[in-house]
Amino acid sequence: EAQVTQNPRYLITVTGKKLTVTCSQNMNHEYMSWYRQDPGLGLRQIYYSMNVEVTDKGDVPEGYKVSRKEKRNFPLILESPSPNQTSLYFCASSLPGTSGRGDEQFFGPGTRLTVL
Amino acid sequence: GEDVEQSLFLSVREGDSSVINCTYTDSSSTYLYWYKQEPGAGLQLLTYIFSNMDMKQDQRLTVLLNKKDKHLSLRIADTQTGDSAIYFCAALSGGSYIPTFGRGTSLIVHP
Numbered sequence: 001e002a003q004v005t006q007n008p009r010y011l012i013t014v015t016g017k018k019l020t021v022t023c024s025q026n027m028n029h030e031y032m033s034w035y036r037q038d039p040g041l042g043l044r045q046i047y048y049s050m051n052v053e054v055t056d057k058g059d060v061p062e063g064y065k066v067s068r069k070e071k072r073n074f075p076l077i078l079e080s081p082s083p084n085q086t087s088l089y090f091c092a093s094s095l096p097g098t099s100g101r102g103d104e105q106f107f108g109p110g111t112r113l114t115v116l
Numbered sequence: 117g118e119d120v121e122q123s124l125f126l127s128v129r130e131g132d133s134s135v136i137n138c139t140y141t142d143s144s145s146t147y148l149y150w151y152k153q154e155p156g157a158g159l160q161l162l163t164y165i166f167s168n169m170d171m172k173q174d175q176r177l178t179v180l181l182n183k184k185d186k187h188l189s190l191r192i193a194d195t196q197t198g199d200s201a202i203y204f205c206a207a208l209s210g211g212s213y214i215p216t217f218g219r220g221t222s223l224i225v226h227p
Contacts, residue, residue: 043204108158109157
């Protein structure tokens with residue numbers, strides 16, 4: 001089944017304790033993105049990657065890192081989490097030009113992160 | 117860059133039509149999308165329209181695009197309680213690879 005998976009789905013942590021949220025897709029997509037969703041602010045892009053070893057900042061990159069060493073994986077790293085990073089995080093992937101559905105973005109199920 | 121705006125809430129009665137509106141700023145946008153997010157889930161593509169189209173219909177869904185005013189709307193006919201969700205408008209600017217999303221409109225359907 002074609003899908004984007006994220007782990008963990010739920011995480012409660014404390015300020016300053018490094019964490020990684022994993023994202024993996026099995027569709028051989030080139031493009032991957034991380035978003036955070038906050039009430040009233042909608043979906044904001046954190047980082048995106050257009051291919052292996054190619055990453056770029058989105059709208060709200062401060063406090064986050066990413067890496068793209070393999071095509072299928074795009075982990076999100078919080079080196080020193082703070083309470084303002086409490087949010088719902090989504091990973092997404094796409095393969096422009098071939099989906100036949102207007103370059104559809106495929107989203108993971110989300111990771112709810114709470115930083116105390 | 118692209119800016120996408122939509123109202124935050126819409127409340128309708130079951131069986132009525134719902135119309136969710138969206139505006140975008142980049143006239144070079146190629147694809148315009150509507151994504152649906154059900155409670156506790158990720159976003160899923162509901163429908164999309166290419167910029168050279170004015171209208172697209174898919175069962176109970178009608179998408180209207182006014183390129184001159186940079187206005188997109190989603191009409192859901194005979195709205196059901198299962199349509200309660202957050203609906204995101206998104207626009208793909210010419211030359212971009214990943215769309216810009218609006219803040220999402222929470223559709224509440226009551227009996």
